[in-house]
Amino acid sequence: MPELPEVETIKRTLEERIVGKRIKCIQVLLEKMVLPLNVEQFKIRVEGSIITGLGRRGKYLLVHLSFASVLIISLRMTGRLIFVPSGKDILVNKHTHLVFEFDDGSFLYFNDVRKFGTIHCVPVEKLDNCPEIAKLGPEPLGPEFSETLLKEMLHTRRKKIKQLLLDQTFIAGIGNIYADEILFQAGIHPETLSKSLTSRQVHSLFRAIVGVLNEGVKHRGTTIKDYVDGDGITGNYQDYLKVYGRKGKKCYNCGKQIETIKLGGRTAHFCPGCQREGI
Ligand SMILES: [Zn+2]
Numbered sequence: 001m002p003e004l005p006e007v008e009t010i011k012r013t014l015e016e017r018i019v020g021k022r023i024k025c026i027q028v029l030l031e032k033m034v035l036p037l038n039v040e041q042f043k044i045r046v047e048g049s050i051i052t053g054l055g056r057r058g059k060y061l062l063v064h065l066s067f068a069s070v071l072i073i074s075l076r077m078t079g080r081l082i083f084v085p086s087g088k089d090i091l092v093n094k095h096t097h098l099v100f101e102f103d104d105g106s107f108l109y110f111n112d113v114r115k116f117g118t119i120h121c122v123p124v125e126k127l128d129n130c131p132e133i134a135k136l137g138p139e140p141l142g143p144e145f146s147e148t149l150l151k152e153m154l155h156t157r158r159k160k161i162k163q164l165l166l167d168q169t170f171i172a173g174i175g176n177i178y179a180d181e182i183l184f185q186a187g188i189h190p191e192t193l194s195k196s197l198t199s200r201q202v203h204s205l206f207r208a209i210v211g212v213l214n215e216g217v218k219h220r221g222t223t224i225k226d227y228v229d230g231d232g233i234t235g236n237y238q239d240y241l242k243v244y245g246r247k248g249k250k251c252y253n254c255g256k257q258i259e260t261i262k263l264g265g266r267t268a269h270f271c272p273g274c275q276r277e278g279i
Helices: 004-018 039-046 124-129 147-155 161-166 176-186 199-218
Strands: 023-028 051-057 060-065 069-074 079-084 096-102 107-112 118-123 259-263 266-270
Touching (some): 004 079, 004 107, 004 199, 023 039, 039 069, 069 079, 118 124, 147 199
Antiparallel strands (some): 023 096, 079 107, 259 266
């Protein structure tokens, strides 16, 4: 599932490709994708508009349109946005559920094998209050996120830290891969209660959240299975993972075997040597 670094990478790739282009028409091949609007309403709001800019909030990609509307795109599990330059072969297949055609003959496809992805169109003035966006916690790479804020937030919640990092209302954009990597870097066991973290641990956690996510963006995201950027190119951060997907392998730091535990239905990877409980 694309997390913050993957969506940020898609945003940066597509920025160069589609900003400034006029959407000539849209084909909606999977109607539930544009709910709550129907296809007709969706087309009226989008067709003929110019893409004025791209943004990101948590794991959502935001596409700003000249008609004072914003598309909130969620890729969920397997969604891909693929830009096809004009003159290139059209790659529409059974997993293509929405196609943007631009004035210059280029296209943007939304492909999604599992069909959980969505594109919601909302008026720009309602963006911050719409259900997807309003509930999100702070942006971990944004200016408002600080160690002091993190400390305050942690001490008001009583949850295991791994589960809290996955909670999008706590901090936006972190999923299973980066949460495991962040906790390893911070040296914190995934089951540690948020309220019991010491000042030193909060300091390490803050540095790890910002550091790991920035590294993820720098390496253009993590491709385990499905993720590709807007040009169809895989990320590289999978080569730098220290614990995620490394069960039974030796920790690069201490040599102990990486273990997993189930936490809230998700698998947490950690090193029993570097992330000891109660420390
Ligand atoms: Zn270790």
